[in-house]
Amino acid sequence: MKMTRLVTGVVLGSMLAAGAVAEELTVVSFGGAYGAAQKKHMLDPYTAKTGNKLLFEDYSGGIAEIKAQVEAGNIQWDVVDIEVIDLERACSEGLLEEIPTSILAPGDDGTPAEQDFIPEALANECGVGNIVWTIVYAYNEKTIGATRPTTIGDFFDTAKIPGKRAMRKRPQVNLEWALIADGVAPDKVYEVLATEAGQKRAFAKLDTIKKDIVWFDSWSQVPQLLNDGGAILGQSANGRIFNAIKEDGKPFKMVWDAHIYDLDVWSVVKGTRKMDLAFDFIRFATGTKPLSGMPDVAYGPTRKSSMALVDPKVVPDLPTSHLKEGIKANGIFWADYGESLGEKFNEWLLQ
């Protein structure tokens, strides 16, 4: 071990000595339309302002890759955009650095950061809120047929709406939806899902559509699947569908029933050697101006001062305008149950 480190050190050292040392930060997010909006409003302006180079990479969410890097002591990512549904778990497992609120910039109108951010955005010490987004399902008006789906029950009703359903290959959200479709009241979902019987019930409901599910890993696959007929209904982050409708003129429709809304936060991977630079980037990216660009893809900004800059025409499409129909993703529940339900989910997939 020591020997390997020594060798790596020597090799790295000589490489550094050979080339000029530029400040370079690896920033990881979800790609697609959302990634493009982040690049436009956060990364490019940051590089223009500071001259620091940013490597912008895509991932498909979850904590596995961060965990593998931290456990192997081989940190390749510095700043990661992570869903709050995974944040609590990543934070309590020691995979993320704590971010002091003192690094955050005040709003452009002078409001101190702590009052400018919505409370959920700073609720966890490992992340700084970036957007409010939600998971809905959508369909293509050209392929849907005569009956239109309106509820989450329809998503699970293959008699009413025959055809493939695209779902993200992980237990989060799918199990919640299965229970709601099976008649559990939305505010009781996590309570039921914490019981053995509740978990069985959720998997039994998923069983009813198992052969009609197309699994995807990355959010950017959904508009594609809906477009080329690979799926009739598709679970999706609302921004991806919004962008496909607005930018590409796709005839997609969103169903808001039982949507599960959540925040995305910027976080810093534990053990990064570029902590100061990472904090500097987060300070910039969560400023009033960069955040006000997120509604480009129908994601709500987490600062009140940014909300004031949002085009009023977009407001009805923001998740914050649909809170009554949805439920809030429970990060604490998934911190505790993510591991065991993840295992059950994978065994269920292989059965």
Add this chain to the structure above:
Amino acid sequence: MGQDQAITGSDPRLTAGEAALARRELRRHKLIALLLVVPLLLFLLFAFVAPIATMLYRGFNNPAVAQLIPGTLQRLVPWDGTGIPDRAVLTRMALDLRRLAKIRRSGKLAEELNRHLPGASSVVKSTARKLRRKSETELEQKGADLLLAANSLWSKPAIWQAVKKAGQVYTDTYYLTAMDLERTFAGDIQTRQSGQIYVKLYTKTLRMALIITLMCLLLGYPLAYFLANAPPKTANMLMIFVLLPFWTSLLVRTTAWIALLQTNGVINSFLTAASIVTDPLEMLYTEFSTVVAMTHILLPFMILPLYSVMKGIDPSYMRAAMSMGARPLSAFVSVYLPNTMPGLSAGALLVFIISVGYYITPALVGGTKGQMISNIIAFHMQQSNNWGLAAALGTLLLVLILTLYWLYDRFVGAANIKLG
């Protein structure tokens, strides 16, 4: 070897001095030869032997829990596995959980225990979350009660048995899990209660590898025969068609199959347009697509050794057999086929062994139904971070292939193989 003996042995024609000189010269040659292969040996050591040895070791070695809660484990030693352990153990566990929660390591403990008792993860994590807020002195006094109050599972023997089992630094758990077995607390081996998937996957992998090998053989044998007997110009031309895909990136070829097989892909569009089927066939993300794509990708491994062997078979053998009255079929079976055996064995073995451990193609076109064992190994390496189980599964795969190779050597003879 014979020459060595002639020099080093006491050749009567050499004087003692000459023999010594010859021996020295030989040693020098050997040393130079050794120096020339040193880089290769070092490479093999670091890139092949060491990783495999580490893998074998990781399948047994499991130090995480023993490092996380040494105090609890030590106090748990006298416990016999029935009822609840005494209060000293409970108190220590409460303190350990609080300490782990503070340093953010409770997740690791939860993950490890969950492998022995599915569902334990959430219990450990939620308890650690609750105990984190208590003070150390409070836990020292009534840690046991707080632990029992935090979750009812702490009053069941199952979780303590899991703690004790997970605390063993050297364990056969991973190897047993890889064979869908588990050890009861009493020490008996039984089939795994919480689901059996791995044996099924190994069987499926072997079955798919066998089908792929047969497909390659059926497609490759006639083609290799044709190539070997065609005029050189045609043969060279056709050989390029065999080699071109062989040189093309694996990802490109796999992605091409996605474009061909998907729901609205080339094949389905053609079939529906020609009114052969009304609804598009479901071909992508199935076992079928994995077999088709892998047969295509591995075909050159079958054709090339077959071709080189067939090229060396004298056409007069077949003529001789037929001139002596053998019908074409029996001449083929008793003369030509045995002559191609070395190439056939080599090709079949290559295709079979490569496909047993194949990863990329099943991952891309296999969906959930076309997954093979290597995909699950990758899953445990990258997603569930269960490196012990991944190591055990990998080791079993290695053992399986070595066994098959041994069987092959036993019944067909490995000396028979000819690669080209």
